[in-house]
Amino acid sequence: MDTSQDRYELGSAPPELERLTRQGRVLEPATRTLLRAAGVGAGMRVLDLGSGAGDVSFLAAELVGPTGEVIGLDQSPDAVELATTRARHNRIDNVRFVVGDIHEPAPGGPFDAIIGRVVLLYSKDPAAVLRTQARQLRPGGVVAPIETDLTTAGARPATPLASRLVSWAGAGFAAANANPTLGRELWEVLREAGLRPLGMLGVQPHFGPGDPNGPALYAGMIRTMVPLLERTGAATAQEIDPDTLEERLAQELIDADAALAYAQLLCAWGTKD
Ligand SMILES: C[S@@+](CC[C@H](N)C(=O)[O-])C[C@H]1O[C@@H](n2cnc3c(N)ncnc32)[C@H](O)[C@@H]1O
Structure with a gap:
């Protein structure tokens, strides 16, 4: 399916894949907690929807161990190539990546777990994606998507630039026809x-003042969105000043002694009766 609403608008050029790799590293502890809570564990066959640079698949590969297997599915050939190269480089041999659309049944089933992090928000019908893929779920298997709630993001205490970034992010996701608060709807989606x-x-x-990861993640996301924000008139490149954004945000957080909260990541898990 390739309607304008289902197209992934944030691209797959190298800087975007680099951003996803950093995001993967920084979000690993939270993701590990969520996948473990959902029951992803030794010996399972796992499908990772929208695998991107491969980080969630690599984490799942570690959780399922040598007797399990992970298949990462992504529509971007560049992402699949990067993830495959990273797997080879890191000698992770219980994972493979394939090009495909999450709206179509994935190859390689049946699966014990169907996961995916920040991908369903780009689909106009997340429930249909899960329904389609769940046909390949083994009895007792789980479907466990992870999505965000952007309304929880911001500096603590609030700071002006961080608040602007969160509002630009909201506008950017809206322009990309994506739903950044899908996380809190996941129970109903299942x-x-x-x-x-x-x-x-x-x-x-949460990232403390002086932790470079928070500003890098936030600024990286907004940099990706500049063309979308300009196209929709939500902000100009001049206002955003993408080249100095990360540094300005980092300095603001240090000056205010503020922590930067990433959007809450939520996972709901469910099974077929
Ligand atoms: C924000 S990235 C997340 C990547 C990875 N799950 C992670 O958390 O690091 C979203 C990924 O979903 C992929 N994607 C978006 N829509 C898709 C679709 N309809 N079918 C397959 N992949 C899709 C994009 O190519 C991109 O790699």
């Missing part, structure tokens, strides 16, 4: 997909 929700958990990474 039900709509014909699954029985079993549990749901939210985890929110």
Whole structure:
């Protein structure tokens, strides 16, 4: 399916894949907590929807161990190539990556777990994606998507530039036809997909002042969105000043002695009856 609403608008050029790699590293502890809570563990066959640079697949590969297997699915050939290269480089041999659209049944089933992090928000019908993929779920297997709630993001205490970035991010996601608050709707999405929700958990990474990861993640995301923000008139490149954004945000947080909260990551997991 390639309607304008289903197109992934943030691209797959090298800087975007680099951003995803950093995001993967920084979000690993939260993601590990969520996947473990959902029951991803030894010996499982896992499907990772929208695998990007491969970080969630690599984490799942570690959780399932040598007797398990992970298949990462992404529509971007560049992302699949990068993830495959990284797997080879890091000698992770229980994972493979394939090009494909999450709206179509993935190859390589059946699966014990179907996961995916920040990908369903780009689909106009996340429940349909899960319903389609869940046809390949083994009895007792789980579907466990992870999505964000952008309304929880910001500096603590609030600072002006951080607040502007969160509002630009909201505008950017809207321009990309993406739903950055899908995380808090996941229980209902599982039900709509014909699954029985079993549990749901939210985890929110915070970065202290002086931690470069927070400003890098935020500024990296906004840099990706500049063309979208300009196209929709939400902000100009001049206002955003993408080249100095990260440094200005880092300095603002140090001056205010503020922590930067990433959007809460939520995972709901469910099964077929
Ligand atoms: C924000 S990235 C997240 C990547 C990875 N899950 C992570 O958390 O690091 C979203 C990924 O989903 C992929 N994607 C978006 N829509 C897709 C679709 N319809 N089918 C397959 N992949 C899709 C994009 O190519 C991109 O790699």
